[in-house]
Amino acid sequence: MIKTLAIANYRSIRDLAMELHGLDIVTGANGSGKSSLYRALRLLAECAGGDSGNVVGSLARDGGLASTLWAGPESISKAMRSGDVAVQGTVRRESVSLKLGYSGDDFGYLVDLGMPTPGGAGFDQETGRPRPSAFSLDPEIKREQIFSGPVARPGSLLVDRKGSLARLRGPGSGWTELSRRLDTFQSMLTEVSDQDRAPEVLRVRDSVRSWRFYDHFRTDADAPARQAQIGTRTPVLHHSGRDLAAALQTLREVGFERQLDAAVDHAFPGSRLEIAVNDGRFSVELSQPGMLRPMKAAELSDGTLRFLLLTAALLTPRPPELMVLNEPETSLHGDLMPALAGLIV
Structure with missing residues (x-):
């Protein structure tokens, strides 16, 4: 350390x-x-x-x-x-x-x-x-x-x-x-x-x-995390968040499924995270109570997408000796602070 x-x-x-x-x-x-x-x-x-x-x-x-x-x-x-x-x-x-x-x-x-x-x-x-x-x-x-x-x-x-x-x-x-x-x-x-x-x-x-710096996750309409991307096993989220879906799916397949689901439920009670795969392209979807269909990454709010990016970064199965988060609370509603704090701790 x-x-x-x-x-x-x-x-x-x-x-x-x-x-x-x-x-x-x-x-x-x-x-x-x-x-x-x-x-x-x-x-x-x-x-x-x-x-x-x-x-x-x-x-x-x-x-x-x-x-x-x-x-x-x-x-x-x-x-x-x-x-x-x-x-x-x-x-x-x-x-x-x-x-x-x-x-x-x-x-x-x-x-x-x-x-x-x-x-x-x-x-x-x-x-x-x-x-x-x-x-x-x-x-x-x-x-x-x-x-x-x-x-x-x-x-x-x-x-x-x-x-x-x-x-x-x-x-x-x-x-x-x-x-x-x-x-x-x-x-x-x-x-x-x-x-x-x-x-x-x-x-x-x-x-x-191995040090990681997550200082600016894009959440605009053209943000890489909102686009379907070719997925490969991704134990470490890229600093741009471009491989978000692959990183979340990797967490599920390497034994972090329970922690991932708990973090999502803590932030968005009753919601379920899904990774859609189509011809090798991965994309994020979030099923929420009262919604008739999952919300695609392009439809998620800036705060919701940012929280999922931070979740993928913090739950990494390969933690570095130094990780720096610059203003991680940006765009997050106050109700998400306990869930974010739990992930950081």
């Missing part, structure tokens, strides 16, 4: 180390940093690549590192905290970097992203000066660390990457070279795949790739 998340210098978050307890709810007023926390977690997950994407590419599409860094002062004085002096940005004196990380039961991971160094496009053969790169919005991965235990200390480091060089702790206190050709725009989690020498890297990569 993940025990701690750490973020520094990302948007409205100056320096945060947050302990996790199994079920954590983040709430607060608009502008208090909830979205920054969520987006920082997405960036951390993208260090592992896979379906999550690429952390450097995501930052570049967001306007580059300069537009996502903490814009306030490097340090906050007592006068600022008390309100006697306004909190405002100043000229930076220290190196600029965005730091993300987590620690868990077995391993922890930290990544430090900074501004690109001059000469990213090589050097001009005539002048000997560095040529500016066209990829000016790409930050660079300055350092990565994998460590054991809850805190990254010199004695707990297992893999340490600086620039293009990655080192592996050997027997005793010595270090051996793991790679010296890492690109500054690629995480070592995606570039190092030596199962025999560095199983910790693969363990961390697989762990982070």
Whole structure:
């Protein structure tokens, strides 16, 4: 289980180390940093690549590192905290970097992203000066660390990457070279795949790739969840909800039928969920008391469809080490809150 998340210098978050307890709810007023926390977690997950994407590419599409860094002062004085002096940005004196990380039961991971160094496009053969790169919005991965235990200390480091060089702790206190050709725009989690020498890297990569983010289920008329889709066994609901019917049918066939029916009945008393299959295409139908026929997915209300999507996500037979639901109560009537809370718990 993940025990701690750490973020520094990302948007409205100056320096945060947050302990996790199994079920954590983040709430607060608009502008208090909830979205920054969520987006920082997405960036951390993208260090592992896979379906999550690429952390450097995501930052570049967001306007580059300069537009996502903490814009306030490097340090906050007592006068600022008390309100006697306004909190405002100043000229930076220290190196600029965005730091993300987590620690868990077995391993922890930290990544430090900074501004690109001059000469990213090589050097001009005539002048000997560095040529500016066209990829000016790409930050660079300055350092990565994998460590054991809850805190990254010199004695707990297992893999340490600086620039293009990655080192592996050997027997005793010595270090051996793991790679010296890492690109500054690629995480070592995606570039190092030596199962025999560095199983910790693969363990961390697989762990982070298993994280799931359900932040925006479409419920409009053209939403994928409302359309019939080719169905295959789906133990993990896609983040878009496009394979909802297949995920719900999978729950029935792998032994979660009782839990699924109980969740639907808790939310919509007397209702029965059905999955219609026609030429391999799966679609959701809901039979409700007083209705002469089942309601098809295209006819369900936004709140009903969203609840079924959350049900498929939360009842997964393959729970991840981290699942993030962003405003799961959106579009849900207050009467559905106890059923949703039961699923989350």
